[in-house]
Amino acid sequence: MLALIGPGVFGLPHILYLVITTIMMIVSLILIKKFCKTKKSQNITIIVSAGILLGLIIFNRISLSAHRGNWLRLIPASFCGTTSLVFSVVTIIFVLKFDLNHAIFHFLVYIAIAGGALTIIAPSFLGQADSIFHLRTISGLLHHSMSLYLAILIIMLGRFKPSIKRIHCFWLGLTVYMTWGLFLIHAIGLRDAMNINFPAASGIYWYVAGGIILTIHFVFLVVYELVRKKISFATCD
Numbered sequence: 001m002l003a004l005i006g007p008g009v010f011g012l013p014h015i016l017y018l019v020i021t022t023i024m025m026i027v028s029l030i031l032i033k034k035f036c037k038t039k040k041s042q043n044i045t046i047i048v049s050a051g052i053l054l055g056l057i058i059f060n061r062i063s064l065s066a067h068r069g070n071w072l073r074l075i076p077a078s079f080c081g082t083t084s085l086v087f088s089v090v091t092i093i094f095v096l097k098f099d100l101n102h103a104i105f106h107f108l109v110y111i112a113i114a115g116g117a118l119t120i121i122a123p124s125f126l127g128q129a130d131s132i133f134h135l136r137t138i139s140g141l142l143h144h145s146m147s148l149y150l151a152i153l154i155i156m157l158g159r160f161k162p163s164i165k166r167i168h169c170f171w172l173g174l175t176v177y178m179t180w181g182l183f184l185i186h187a188i189g190l191r192d193a194m195n196i197n198f199p200a201a202s203g204i205y206w207y208v209a210g211g212i213i214l215t216i217h218f219v220f221l222v223v224y225e226l227v228r229k230k231i232s233f234a235t236c237d
């Protein structure tokens with residue numbers, strides 16, 4: 001009974017968080033789709049969303065650093081933390097000057113969706129405090145949710161389109177992240193960076209997780225391309 005009402009995974013606070021944020025996401029996306037018809041209004045919506053994500057990840061890093069008394073923790077050392085920072089900044093830069101279907105988004109969007117969805121459903125950090133509203137906990141949940149939301153937003157607005165021809169962008173992105181992790185471990189001293197030294201979950205080390213992620217990504221793109229071609233063929237008929 002205590003587990004159900006406590007701050008742990010699928011406790012009442014966590015369930016309420018999932019329900020409330022999911023409803024807010026769906027309603028806001030429907031409203032954006034209905035009323036943001038011009039590219040200018042869409043750009044403003046994307047910039048505001050990316051700006052909120054940037055603010056949340058900065059807030060999260062500050063809360064973590066202050067709690068641990070180590071300001072090196074301002075540097076994102078996890079896949080999701082790095083993604084929230086890079087995704088928000090790159091989106092703000094690219095939305096006006098470049099294209100949100102740029103190669104870099106063919107890595108960031110997938111990582112944001114996978115990392116955001118998996119983490120808010122089963123966040124490993126919920127037990128770090130007695131309340132879900134502890135600054136480290138709630139900021140962690142919120143930046144994961146916002147990262148997921150931003151990825152869905154730019155897909156819904158048609159600004160990003162999956163393509164198997166750009167599958168190499170995902171491989172390259174993972175390589176860059178792991179290289180960044182090695183730099184943080186050996187040059188900065190953040191031993192837990194990118195889960196290279198420690199398993200992301202029970203018994204699941206980086207090479208296992210990487211194999212799973214690459215396989216799922218490949219299968220998704222193959223299925224997406226088959227469905228897209230079938231729809232295009234049916235439309236032509």
